[in-house]
Amino acid sequence: MTDSPTNAYPAKGYATHAPDQPLEPFSFTRRGLRHDDVLIEISHCGICHSDLHTARNDWGGSKYPVLPGHEIVGHVRAVGDDVSDFSQGDRVAVGCMVDACLECDHCEQGLEQYCLDGGMTGTYNGTDRRDGSPTYGGYSDKIVVRKEFVLRIPDGMDMGAAAPLLCAGITTYSPLKQWKVGPGSKVAVVGLGGLGHMGVKLAAAMGADVTVLTRTEDKMADAKALGARDILLSTDREAMKAAANSFDMILNTIPVPHPVAQYMPLLKVDCAQVLVGVIGTLPEMHSGHLLGRRILTGSGIGGIAETQEMLDFCAEKNILPEIETIAMQDVNTAYDRMEKSDVRYRFVIDMETLA
Structure with a gap:
């Protein structure tokens, strides 16, 4: 040939x-x-x-x-x-x-x-x-x-x-599938931009209870319109403390350096914070945040078959950016x-x- x-x-x-x-x-x-x-x-x-x-x-x-x-x-x-x-x-x-x-x-x-x-x-x-x-x-x-x-x-x-x-679709769909998000899952999405808004839509369509993690309350209306059940203010120390050990997955979509360690206590045992935004060098984090078998990991896009699966899922559920x-x-x-x-x-x- x-x-x-x-x-x-x-x-x-x-x-x-x-x-x-x-x-x-x-x-x-x-x-x-x-x-x-x-x-x-x-x-x-x-x-x-x-x-x-x-x-x-x-x-x-x-x-x-x-x-x-x-x-x-x-x-x-x-x-x-x-x-x-x-x-x-x-x-x-x-x-x-x-x-x-x-x-x-x-x-x-x-x-x-x-x-x-x-x-x-x-x-x-x-x-x-x-x-x-x-x-x-x-x-x-x-x-x-x-x-x-x-x-x-x-x-x-x-x-x-x-x-x-x-890109935005498959970058958020792939880790949600990898971490088996579905009915009964509690998912937190950090950031409500191009990736984050797709993460909220997809996780909600998979049946998850979705919370948007944000610094200010002005995201409340958008978050709920996209399918989130609630928001959690990362600037509210008492609210963050009360939410400890409550999430099955945190999908972190922020594309700039920020203190990822603050979100780790929110995870249940054997659950993960997945970084999908490219942020460069991670801010220093104490290893104690990983105790309790909490996982900090990252995810790229998805493979070709998974990307086609995502497109078909979005068509079935009428999900569009x-x-x-x-x-x-x-x-x-x-x-x-x-x-x-x-x-x-x-x-x-x-x-x-x-x-």
């Missing part, structure tokens, strides 16, 4: 060329179809906090030009010779990864995000496993993706609103607003505006 691609596709999008530069129009070339590829015309792309961090090199390792976007939805426009699972016009999606070895122990368990052979290939700021070219994300009009990493958007699901499910749709030309303003938490709760770019 040859891996020689068909003719390449001219593409356009928005990229940044330096950490202190804005995103601006960028013309480039998508690879032609390999035998196992799918060409997708992008209709919408969500904006993730990771996009901003990578564009500005907050984590180091950004390879410019950076063309972000890993919450991608659209329609199939062409397929490679060996692709029979997808046809022109299909409603499809792409998340945070576009390749992995598919042969290691993790990949065979459906954990492609933890691929042992060089890690997963990121949808952007990554390197193609076959030809070494840079990967560019979904702030663009089209993308070419290996068929195994293309997902189906369930019938009837709104395409624009579905976009953030490809709360979004604000923007034009491509407004992406830099959206980044500034996102830094100020001025979005309820996720920006989505309408790619028709790219034209």
